[in-house]
Amino acid sequence: MPHPDAxxxxxxxxxxxxxxxxxDRTGVGTLSVFGAMARFDLAKGELPLLTTKRVYWKTAVKEMLWFLTGQTNIRSLLQQNVRIWSDWPLARYRRETGEAIAQAxxxxRIVGDEAFAARWGELGPVYGKQWRRWLGADGREHDQIATLIETLKANPSSRRMLFHAWNVPExxxxxxxxCHLLYQYxxxxxxxxxxxxxQRSADLLLGVPFNWIGTVALQHMLAQQAGLEVGQFVWMGGDVHLYLNHLDQAREQLRREPRPTAALRLLRRPATIEGYTIDDxxxxxxEPHPPIAAEVAV
Incomplete structure (x- = not known):
């Protein structure tokens, strides 16, 4: 069995x-390939949690749990010490106010001032909004995750078990x-x-390792809620790239030998998918190699 890092x-x-x-859009520049695929058999223990560098898997899972709440403000993430979404509202704040405030x-201020967070911590109608509260032209909201779970239970042979976030008007x-815009089951x-x-746009050094483990965590939750076991995780990337300021880090990672694969399991079964916490x-x-630091391109 090939190592998941391979x-x-x-x-x-x-x-x-x-x-x-x-x-690219950020001005940093990339090396890019168009079209890539990876396949992992979770049932055989091929967990795509990289060992050639430390991936902070709890952060990735907390982000996925945040998506499932339908929230779009970074305040609740920061309250859990998750800072991966701060760059975008921070850039907007600096641009619109002219204040050269430090990220910390x-x-x-986002954590300590609810009114400030409401004004400056909002990301707009991103993932959670589209997954749980897609607004139709008739004004009705559509909960794609709830519909998916219902279909998994009632009609598991359906070819329509999917959700996505590419809501063109928004x-x-x-x-x-x-970026990770379509999930099919x-x-x-x-x-x-x-x-x-x-995933239409895949930052291979920073984003993809998080996206893989977040997606697998969701797959475990959905399977448990529907009374199923996990099977294969297939990832498809559109524009798969390395930023030009990530090339040395990529070369460093390639010099490392993969270590034994980890295992992921759920410790309990909540009544609903909204009931999971990071402690589950x-x-x-x-036991991975040390982390590899790199700057996020905004």
Whole structure:
């Protein structure tokens, strides 16, 4: 069985060796390939939690749990010490006020001042809004996650078990249009839940490792809620890239040998998918190489 890190490291090599050099939206520039795929059999223990660098899996799971609440303000994330969404509202605050506030000071104000958070911590109608409160043209809200769970239970052979966040009329109001925008599910004849996630824009060094473990955490929750076991996780990337200021970090990671694969399990079954907390997740046997620091391109 190939190590789960192997497909990721192969993508790093592919981009470093033959990626198309491009100027991107952020101005940082990227090396990019168009179209990539990875497949992991969770039932066989192929958990895509990288060992060639430490991935802060609790942060990724907390982000996924936040998506499931339908919230779009970073205040509740910061209250859990999750800072991965701060860059976008901070950039907007600096741009609109002209104040050169430090990120730590901005985050403290978001946490300590509810009115300030309501004004400056809002990301717009991003993932959670679209997943749980998609607004139809008739004014009705649609809960895609609830509908998915109902279908998994009542009609598991359906080919319509999916949700997405690419709501065209609302893209302009989002701090960042959805990158991991489409999730589709399939139940095998053995009762295993398979997931395919399509990611239009994939920051391979920083974003993808988080997106993989967040998606797998969701797959475990959905399977448990529907009385299924986990099966395969299939990831498909559109524009898969390394930022030009991440190339040395990618080369460092490629020099590292993968370590034994970890395992993820849920410790209890809440009554609903909204009932999970970070304490319900356990990762066993995770002893990765040290983290690799890199700047987020905003």
């Amino acid at each position: 497909q990721y490291l192969s993508l790093l090599s592919q981009i470093l060796e033959g990626g198309d050099r491009r100027i 000071d901005f985050e403290r 893209l302009g109001d989002m701090a960042l249009p959805p 399939h139940v095998s004849s053995e009762g295993r839940l398979n997931c395919l996630m399509f 997740f356990e990762v066993q046997g995770y």
